[in-house]
Amino acid sequence: xxxxMFHNGGTRxxxxxREGAPDEIVDVAAAANGSGTGHMPSDILGVIDGGAxxxxxxxxxxxxAPTTGAVRxxxxxxxxxxxxx
Numbered sequence: 001x002x003x004x005m006f007h008n009g010g011t012r013x014x015x016x017x018r019e020g021a022p023d024e025i026v027d028v029a030a031a032a033n034g035s036g037t038g039h040m041p042s043d044i045l046g047v048i049d050g051g052a053x054x055x056x057x058x059x060x061x062x063x064x065a066p067t068t069g070a071v072r073x074x075x076x077x078x079x080x081x082x083x084x085x
Contacts, residue, residue: 031070
């Protein structure tokens with residue numbers, strides 16, 4: 001499972017890349033909202049602090065998240081910077 005942080009407006013959010021579809025990123029906060037999963041980590045350090053239980057809950061959430069609403073494309077989250085010399 002791959003974890004990442006991304007910005008939505010001014011808010012930092014935790015994302016999980018779906019297994020088998022690494023270009024689909026589950027917005028953990030959006031997927032957990034109303035899912036009954038209880039408290040979910042809001043950042044990668046929270047996942048580390050939560051240990052195996054947090055990791056397992058994230059894995060379950062990522063695999064069961066609906067494909068609309070909580071799932072975003074990696075391309076949508078990736079910014080391209082143009083550097084001039």
